[in-house]
Amino acid sequence: METATVRQAYTSVAQLYISLFGSSEQVHPDDLAFIERHLTGRPGPVLDLGCGPGHLTAHLRALGVDVAGIDLVPEFLAHARASHPNVEFQLGSFERLDVADGSIDGVLAWYSLIHLPPRELDGVLKEFRRVLAPAGRLVLGAFTADEVGAFDHKVATAYRWPLDALSERLTHAGFREVERLPRPDDEQHRPHAALAAVAG
Numbered sequence: 438m439e440t441a442t443v444r445q446a447y448t449s450v451a452q453l454y455i456s457l458f459g460s461s462e463q464v465h466p467d468d469l470a471f472i473e474r475h476l477t478g479r480p481g482p483v484l485d486l487g488c489g490p491g492h493l494t495a496h497l498r499a500l501g502v503d504v505a506g507i508d509l510v511p512e513f514l515a516h517a518r519a520s521h522p523n524v525e526f527q528l529g530s531f532e533r534l535d536v537a538d539g540s541i542d543g544v545l546a547w548y549s550l551i552h553l554p555p556r557e558l559d560g561v562l563k564e565f566r567r568v569l570a571p572a573g574r575l576v577l578g579a580f581t582a583d584e585v586g587a588f589d590h591k592v593a594t595a596y597r598w599p600l601d602a603l604s605e606r607l608t609h610a611g612f613r614e615v616e617r618l619p620r621p622d623d624e625q626h627r628p629h630a631a632l633a634a635v636a637g
């Protein structure tokens with residue numbers, strides 16, 4: 438899906454999204470612990486790519502992480518900057534990062550890769566690998582299923598992946614999976630998972 442289409446889709450629901458999801462208190466404690474386990478105490482900077490309202494960027498900053506958030510949607514960045522004035526937020530796309538090779542120590546892509554058509558995932562993971570230093574950490578959140586496929590996400594078409602297939606794409610891009618946290622569906626959520634990988 439075109440980035441312009443994703444930007445437009447999130448722009449039209451930005452305030453609702455912020456009210457429903459824009460706080461780390463609304464993130465499952467197991468997910469928060471997963472993110473913290475892999476992205477705090479890093480020796481170098483961390484990027485929250487597709488940071489949305491910026492609550493996870495701010496959460497990591499409050500834990501002492503040198504972190505910046507990047508997103509496509511100006512409304513999210515305006516909210517993020519106003520709510521967390523001590524945190525850096527930049528407008529941009531994670532498809533082409535204005536960041537030197539090997540200069541980043543951690544990347545969080547929390548449900549931000551979900552709108553990428555499967556054929557575009559490898560290119561984005563390659564870009565993440567380019568900016569990460571060896572042993573840098575990538576953490577992502579994703580919707581899962583038995584087969585790769587599109588589904589009718591409330592904001593814009595999104596894609597779900599078998600965790601093993603996602604892990605293979607990470608390996609293909611130069612990462613090695615180090616932890617996964619799969620969660621089956623419940624009454625409120627589709628099956629989803631967190632995945633952490635190390636840049637090789």
Ligand SMILES: C[S@@+](CC[C@H](N)C(=O)[O-])C[C@H]1O[C@@H](n2cnc3c(N)ncnc32)[C@H](O)[C@@H]1O
Binds near residue numbers: 458548552
């Ligand atoms: C489901 S939201 C997740 C936002 C946030 N990470 C969170 O946990 O609430 C997906 C986010 O990814 C962002 N996004 C999608 N494609 C992007 C791209 N190419 N570059 C930067 N951000 C992107 C969207 O603007 C949106 O904020």
